[in-house]
Amino acid sequence: MTPENQARLNRADGGDPGTVFRGLANLVYASDDYFDMYQALCDAAPHLVDGCHHASLMIKRNGRLVTAAASDDVARRVDELERQIGEGPCVDAIEEEAAQLDDDLTAACAWPTLRDRVLEETPVRGMAGFRLIVENEKVGALNLFSDHPLALTGSSVNQAAVLAAFASIALMAAQRQEQVTTLRDGLNSNREIGKAIGLMMAFHKVDDDAAFEILRNASQDMNIKISEIAKQIVQHHNTRPLT
Numbered sequence: 001m002t003p004e005n006q007a008r009l010n011r012a013d014g015g016d017p018g019t020v021f022r023g024l025a026n027l028v029y030a031s032d033d034y035f036d037m038y039q040a041l042c043d044a045a046p047h048l049v050d051g052c053h054h055a056s057l058m059i060k061r062n063g064r065l066v067t068a069a070a071s072d073d074v075a076r077r078v079d080e081l082e083r084q085i086g087e088g089p090c091v092d093a094i095e096e097e098a099a100q101l102d103d104d105l106t107a108a109c110a111w112p113t114l115r116d117r118v119l120e121e122t123p124v125r126g127m128a129g130f131r132l133i134v135e136n137e138k139v140g141a142l143n144l145f146s147d148h149p150l151a152l153t154g155s156s157v158n159q160a161a162v163l164a165a166f167a168s169i170a171l172m173a174a175q176r177q178e179q180v181t182t183l184r185d186g187l188n189s190n191r192e193i194g195k196a197i198g199l200m201m202a203f204h205k206v207d208d209d210a211a212f213e214i215l216r217n218a219s220q221d222m223n224i225k226i227s228e229i230a231k232q233i234v235q236h237h238n239t240r241p242l243t
Contacts, residue, residue, distance in 0.1 A: 045071060050155055054075035054144070057140065057142055058143055060094070088111050088114045100127075102126065125151075139168075192231045215233075
């Protein structure tokens with residue numbers, strides 16, 4: 001997280017939950033670094049959710065679950081264990097509509113294999129997972145961990161649901177920005193290709209189909225994208241000496 005965003009969150013941290021949420025909202029809407037948004041959500045969770053000591057944000061990326069951010073190594077380790085074992089409240093929360101909660105790992109547990117590893121390797125004694133949805137697509141989960149049995153309560157679940165909504169907003173913002181960036185790159189490439197075709201038509205005295213075929217053949221022969229070939233042609237034209 002950048003020093004500026006960390007300072008902003010720290011200022012909010014000392015106030016009431018409403019103040020912290022307003023600080024988070026500023027980060028979500030103002031930051032250009034999406035890792036900062038994810039990290040701020042995880043860092044804020046222990047201050048916003050009763051009984052929470054650690055938090056992580058797990059998302060689907062190219063068909064795989066990855067930890068996008070975590071408040072600390074403990075949260076990151078529990079995420080790793082869930083992925084390795086393939087079970088747990090965080091993994092299940094992505095697929096299930098209801099929040100997944102086990103408030104006491106020292107008692108009977110729906111995920112016994114995970115439970116044994118978590119108790120052995122971490123201080124975590126309670127876990128909860130909250131599904132994140134962006135445009136009706138299940139994209140990840142906000143995961144909360146407590147070091148004390150029974151510390152995560154019904155009140156904790158309600159607080160975490162609000163925080164999960166912020167996480168969904170952050171993911172939506174990231175997704176839309178990526179879409180805008182991809183579209184912008186595509187438009188820029190198309191403009192370069194259009195310029196290059198015009199230059200090839202003028203230079204070789206051919207129509208646009210023939211000019212594009214020249215570009216396509218050059219791309220295949222040189223194993224370079226057509227957009228890159230076009231960019232080089234336009235740059236060469238713009239930098240050539242005037243006669």
